Amino acid sequence: MLELKNICFSADGKQILKDINLRIDDAKFIVITGPNGSGKSTLARIISGILTPDSGQILLDGEDITALGITERARKGISFAFQQPVRFKGVTVKDLICLASGQDLSTADACQYLSEVGMCAKDYIDREVNASLSGGELKRIEIATVMARKTKLTLFDEPEAGIDLWSFKNLIDVFEKMHEEIQGSIIIISHQERILNIADQVVLLSAGEVKQIGTKEDVLPGLFGMETGCRYFKGGDE
């Protein structure tokens, strides 16, 4: 179980997260949503250890991990799917998947992860992870490596960005399968209703605060009725 207690975070004199309290039980599928700029990515970076909160506590199964960095948190079972995989010269797609799984996988086993994200595995498995891969391909490889890690908590920040509609349908299947198989928690930052549809719980952030936690049915009406805070959007001439 992951617990966030009274998390506050500021940057450049601006308070971005205000007193966030959140409990994520094991084996839950959580989607964090909210308007642009509400603090979702910042919160994901705080959970993964890329950013350290100014105050508050993060507990993983009761252990205080607030001061731990991204590598130590990864060792404790928190995976963060970056927008794209980390690239090293000469490292192939298969190397990345083996590294993530912590095993010397057979080509067939490594290919399985690529197939699950809708890639024709034999065309990609021996390719170097470099700029010759398209943005969508890199993104899917990153998702495949995160799946291979099988950690107890996996975080995805807008996994749908740069993924075409056909692959998006696959992605939803991948998340559902991952949820079933790993029995870990999955936290997804997303604006996509189809991802919200498969969540056990939706967390609505607004202006750096948790506005609501509930089912999609509870939370969505509030999201669409939300003030943007921008007068131009309200059709004003002010």
Ligand SMILES: Nc1ncnc2c1ncn2[C@@H]1O[C@H](COP(=O)(O)OP(=O)(O)OP(=O)(O)O)[C@@H](O)[C@H]1O
């Ligand atoms: N290092 C920083 N310095 C100043 N402001 C920042 C910094 N990082 C984030 N912000 C601001 O904090 C707010 C929250 O940013 P964040 O990226 O967490 O939002 P988000 O909810 O993920 O947005 P989006 O839906 O657009 O991806 C934004 O107004 C952003 O401009």
